[in-house]
Amino acid sequence: MTSSRFDSGVYAHRLRAAAAAAAEAGLSGLVITPGYDLRYLVGSRADTFERLTALVIPAVGEPTVVVPRMELASLKESAIVELALPVLDWVDGDDPYQLVASALAGDGAATVRFAVTDSMPALHLLPLAATLGTVPVLATDVLRTLRMIKDAAEIDALRNAGSAIDRVHARVPEFLVPGRTEAEVAADINDAIIAEGHTEAAFIIVGSGPHGADPHHGFSDRELQAGDIVVIDIGGPYEPGYNSDSTRTYSLGEPSPEVAHQYSVLQRAQQVAVDAVRPGVTAQQVDAAARDVLAEAGLAEFFVHRTGHGIGLSVHEEPYIVAGNDLPLTAGMAFSVEPGIYFPGQWGARIEDIVIVTEDGAESVNQRPHDLTVVSLPD
Structure with a gap:
């Protein structure tokens, strides 16, 4: 234990x-x-x-x-x-x-x-x-x-939390069945979060179809449908109380070419932002790294929140990865890198990892694939 x-x-x-x-x-x-x-x-x-x-x-x-x-x-x-x-x-x-x-x-x-x-x-x-x-x-x-600057014990705790939430995301596709409600999926995820070692689920977002365009949707009685893009953002405290927080996006069946292309841009933006993390780079420079990739593809207006937030005993704490924050990053800082794109009334997507600043770059505590995960539909 x-x-x-x-x-x-x-x-x-x-x-x-x-x-x-x-x-x-x-x-x-x-x-x-x-x-x-x-x-x-x-x-x-x-x-x-x-x-x-x-x-x-x-x-x-x-x-x-x-x-x-x-x-x-x-x-x-x-x-x-x-x-x-x-x-x-x-x-x-x-x-x-x-x-x-x-x-x-x-x-x-x-x-x-x-x-x-x-x-x-x-x-x-x-x-x-x-x-x-x-x-x-x-x-x-x-x-x-x-x-803000996590010690070795805290970094180990964040790694353990990250591995636990990765195990939950590995189980998510089995919950995403057309006809089930977001609330039913959330109940399964809640049980999985506990089963994988968290003390509780701090938050569960199941944003299917148009609900995925709301970054903080939560979950509802909407039934999942074939063709939906589904945003799953989940996390919670893992003893001794350090939080996980990871988002992956799923497609119920093969996505349209347009969705696949726009998602690939988001995936590149998230990776470029992670690659920008290292000591001496400012928080706002990491935010700009993600935002610039989306802007080049004409998607800047659909990225409506900051790129990340610090994490530890609290789900949201300093440092905040946002424009205007000129705080230089330091080894030991831990925060999310989570750009998203949101098309009101249609669909949304987000990719989120927790990263720890190292002496020469960044270590992600989340290892699940960043691809748009295609969930096979029942015959």
């Missing part, structure tokens, strides 16, 4: 890096409540309640966990115990915000400039700001580089 979190040494390194990043940003420290940042830093899947739970990471000193006494058991699933982090537990009637202030600034700090995770509820943000006498900034800017 795959572990629900990494070895504690991975989290110890991340905590040190977060403290160093806070110091470099001129902050007294970070206050991290439940959410993806807390999961990234200590492997905790704690939920946010009306009672405050927070990981306090001072720029100088030892991280501390502030937690309601009734929630102490939730720490056992994280790396907090193995890391032997100090825990300040509290009960109703205590002031948890004062505990955070003490852990963050000590008793003698005159000025505190701190950052909070973007998922902190106002229920906690406002009293914490009042206690410390200052409005915090977002920790996003401090943690974004750490979260």
Whole structure:
């Protein structure tokens, strides 16, 4: 069984890096409540309640966990115990915000400039700001580089997730039978996603015929028909919580020559974009690589979304592969490359791989063929 979190040494390194990043940003420290940042830093899947739970990471000193006494058991699933982090537990009637202030600034700090995770509820943000006498900034800017550049453990996790979703796509043709509804196909895919090792299906798109022209269609009661082009975009978390996300396009029977030609252009655009990925190239240059191929074929207006998004603990995170993003790529970044073409009322197609930036190029975690997969029709 795959572990629900990494070895504690991975989290110890991340905590040190977060403290160093806070110091470099001129902050007294970070206050991290439940959410993806807390999961990234200590492997905790704690939920946010009306009672405050927070990981306090001072720029100088030892991280501390502030937690309601009734929630102490939730720490056992994280790396907090193995890391032997100090825990300040509290009960109703205590002031948890004062505990955070003490852990963050000590008793003698005159000025505190701190950052909070973007998922902190106002229920906690406002009293914490009042206690410390200052409005915090977002920790996003401090943690974004750490979260964007995946470490070796994260890269392995993304590879495992990619292989699992590839196994699902290998089974998809058997589900695509004329007369079945998109919803029925989606139910089979959901079961396959779980069977292949995911903890759940985060999303399932079965866009058949004209529904394929809607990039975020989902699924419906429309029945599949012979001749349909079907977009299948699927993914979900794979322990320890890193997401898969892969799109392939299928044809129920042989496609028309026009569809085959336009799809071949899309296939070339996706490959050119993947080939453009390497350290130093900007996110917008990868977007342009795909877009230029489509533009040369007169298909630019039918590509209506960005080329990609980062992925990790969250399905969509930085970096975003989009025009205007001049962020240089760095080895360890992971994101989708997913150009698509969409003809309203007719059909659509998309090809999506998750790639990891290497020292000299890109590694795709998805290995399923990029061709338009022709599904044989029953006699």
